[in-house]
Amino acid sequence: MTTANPVLKTSAASAKRRFDWVPYLFILPHLMFFAVFAGFPFFLGLVISLFEYDFLRPEATRFVGALNYTNLFTSTSVEFPVFWNALGNTFEFVLISVPLLVVIPLGLALLLNINLAGKNVYRAIYFAPWVLSSAVVGLLGFWIFQSQGGLLNYYLKDLGWFTPRWLSSMPWAWYAILIVTVWWTSGFNMIIILAALQNIPATLYESASIDGANSWQRFVYITIPMLRPVLVFIVIITIIASFNLFAQPLFMTNGGGPAQSGGGGATEPIMIRIYNESFVRNRMGSGAAMSFVVAGIMMVISYFNFRIFRTRE
């Protein structure tokens, strides 16, 4: 079999000189799709962000250099207040939602990992919301939280409890969006953690028990370290998913959410702002620049994520 592998066959020196096609052939199918559907649009987006651009008005397309970017950092520009408001909102959502979306699924996974009658039914119940589309979840959220005859306030009122204006006042609008998001996506994270839990060898727990470790010690010294790679993955994809918040505010708080002084809605996420800039105001260059600033921020966050988790090992 080794003869089929040219890398092993040749010496280290000649391997450097001779270009080896085989590994590239293996990734070629993916590379083709990546190049067409991710690489090329990424490059084109970068180009568009340097232009004033509207695909229906080729006559008006003109090169503006970094203007679309500098606008985002100039406090007197049209884009400045709305862009940073939306980005701030999104950060706030990420900061609050990500810990919840890691801790709650972890707890659920631990509970469902014990031998429990009908645990598959519970797993299915917790996972079920994930199969709904974002539009369905957003509309359900609206009809549960809306103030005039919405399900939640209807019962809260019957109980004589406080009935906040969930969708039109702060911070309640965020709580409503957060509750819906946790309900919707926890199941997905739970399933991944559950799979990882089942991969931890039972012998580790057995020997720890023999050494006299209690259940808390077994959790902290065996479960968490064994889950670390999966938790890194969960944290990163959850940060990205929370950054991409779009449909919940779109349906529940009508895009912007409670209006506030000075520009932008209180629950307007950055993705809705980018969409509006690009396809409602038809300023696609400026929208592309916003996208790249956000993409840059996400890359920096992912980098630190990997570093923090790596240094612990």
Place this chain on the structure above:
Amino acid sequence: MLFKRSLLALAALFMLGAALPVMGQTSLPESCGVVRLQYWNPFTGPDGPFMGEMVEAFNAANPNIQVTMTTQSEYYTQLSTAAASNSLPDIAIVHADQIATQVYRNILRPIDSIVAESGINGEDFPEAVWNAGEVDGMRYAVPLDIHPMTMFVNMDLLASVGAEAAPKTGEEFAAVAAALTGDGNNGFMITAGFPIRQIFEMLMYQFGGTSFNEDGTEATWNSEAGVQAAQWLLDAQAAYSEPNLEVDAELNSFKGGTVGMIWNGIWQTTNVTGEGVFFTGIATAVPQIGPSPAVWAGSHQLALPVRADEDPCRDTAAGIFIGYLLDNSVTWSRAGQLPASSVVRASEEFAEVQPQFDIAMGSADYVFFPPSVPGITDAYGPLDEAIGALMSGNATDIQAELNNAAERANSILEQNRATYGTN
């Protein structure tokens, strides 16, 4: 009231003989053969079937012109993508405030000659709605309908405080609303979301203000009239409504039967009157609060998109079709719209379409539209936010909010002038 209506009907009858068959006079030359036309509209709601009915009737009456109707959601995105792939339809519905933007984005083409050929006359329409179809001195669209801000009234609740008719003036309105408020009921309900900005604009026009200067280069809502309008809204909210309500909250409450009056678009008629509610809900013209009559409205207009394969046969056929839709807009009015044509609104047939006829009497001649400049709807964004912030209690200084919104709208308008090259 009865006397007034019969007088109007009489006037309509008189005008009918003289004025009705003005449009749709031309016919398609034989050499054209059978012309097939594509017609797009955004009527995804219960209004769609009414339009479908009109198209079918037209096809039956004109065997040599066959129109295929397509209803699209995400309408302007669809038009944009169709324009990019050069597959725009022959005829399209466009909202009045979108016309200039779609013209500048190379989606619509001028139709002056087609309009002239099909005998459509600007004098048959209220000036504001006719002017909305004109951009830079050229005509791009003709108005099909007007959809005004409308008042919806729970007549059972009104009767319980001894009011027999919907209020028509500010004083009547205040008296009824105050009498109804209390005991778990609200006399009048307004939200902090859509359509609160449209209501604000309407009141501001009634107090003598405007949203923009005439050429659409500057926001003018931070005027005395603007402050007055916002103050009226805040006072009404405090006196009759509940504070800080989200979009549609007033509709849901109204349907619950605890609200006397709400203001929303005429398109809500089937939702909150008649079969839609368990009480006697009616739709009527909004009362006049300020010194001069003014009613916020939108308008669906008929336009011809840009096509690579323009040809005179299709253009003539499109003109005939548009003329037919305007002539027969009484059918369309049953979907909950007011015919834009004053001639049709004065017809005996329309007088029987209720409540549209009554609403038309109180609003059609007082509607206003934003100036026809590209991207004008962008400039409403800051005003939406300012009025929303005031109504939700996130801001309290009316003048400061309106000033700030005007300032931001002015930079948006300036940016649009640069973008669209209209400096």
